[in-house]
Amino acid sequence: MIVVENVTKYYGAHAAVRDLTFRIEEGECVGFLGLNGAGKTTTLKLLSCLLLPTSGRASIRGLDVEAAPHEIRKFIGFLPDTPPLYDEMLVSDYLRFAGKLRKMTSSAVSKRLPEVVREAGLEDVAGEPIATLSHGYRQRVGIAQAIIHQPALLILDEPINGLDPVQIVEMRELIRGLRGKHTILLSTHILSEIEQTCDRILMLNQGRVAAQGTEHELLEKMSRGSTFVVEVRAGDGQPGPEGLTSALKAIDGVTGVVLEPHASDAIVRAQVQAERDVRGAAAKALVGGGFELVELSRRATGLEKIFVELSRGQGPVAGAPTPTASTATESSEGAS
Known part of the structure; x- marks a missing residue:
């Protein structure tokens, strides 16, 4: 489109x-x-x-x-960051006006008006002056004017x-x-x-x-490398936290290991940072090293x-245009 x-x-x-x-x-x-x-x-x-x-x-x-x-x-229906409203008009009159601006006939506006009022959740305020509306209802009216002609x-x-x-x-x-x-x-x-x-x-x-x-x-x-969590059984002759840390650090591709607290004393947990997904190698190394593996799961990078x-300009997704620090931000448009 x-x-x-x-x-x-x-x-x-x-x-x-x-x-x-x-x-x-x-x-x-x-x-x-x-x-x-x-x-x-x-x-x-x-x-x-x-x-x-x-x-x-x-x-x-x-x-x-x-x-x-x-x-x-x-x-096209457009709602700008500040809705184009007229405070002195009733909500229904304003929407009729918006429809006529869109070249809708009077009969088409009359037919569409109750539908758009319902879609935008404006039933309780359709007969009220726009000046009396809360900010939330004003936004709803803004959306209603944008969709009245069914764009x-x-x-x-x-x-x-x-x-x-x-x-x-x-x-x-x-x-x-x-x-x-x-x-x-x-x-x-x-x-x-x-x-x-x-x-x-x-x-x-x-x-x-x-x-x-x-x-x-x-x-x-965008996930740079791989972060995963390892949980192994503690006690009863199992290798301790130091042994877990050493075993994980010895795996090719692992760049960092941090022990994390666990609600149970019977479990040792560690967060592992690696250059790539090395969970297969980690499982093999831990089981072969005598650990009783309880959990091995990837911790995904969040969108945030x-x-x-x-x-911060720390790199785009592959295939996207590269952002540059020298690019000027919007001026007369203001914040967007």
């Missing part, structure tokens, strides 16, 4: 995004993850046809964003920004309910929301794509650790 090839956007002399390349398929829910200033808002505005690229090419459903922006906007592509810029914990859970459920009805792009700097909402993650750092893929793919590609490393 979306093809972005080597897209760069400058504000004056500053590159907000540089050499972006990625594809998004119809029906996907993709999260754009990055620190403030990483280029998320600029990327979403480029795809919303609110900005034009300085160089490179982006197309949506085969239409070029520079050549056919008006056609593309017909099937193929829904773009949400920081939809949970400023929400309290209860509102975050409610917004998460709302977005999940929209999956399958739209291709969804959403940006956030909150990792847990990406993990719980999106099919795929696109990490931005200093205006470049630092990594992209499913959660599983990122964990597999990957995100922090990429944000």
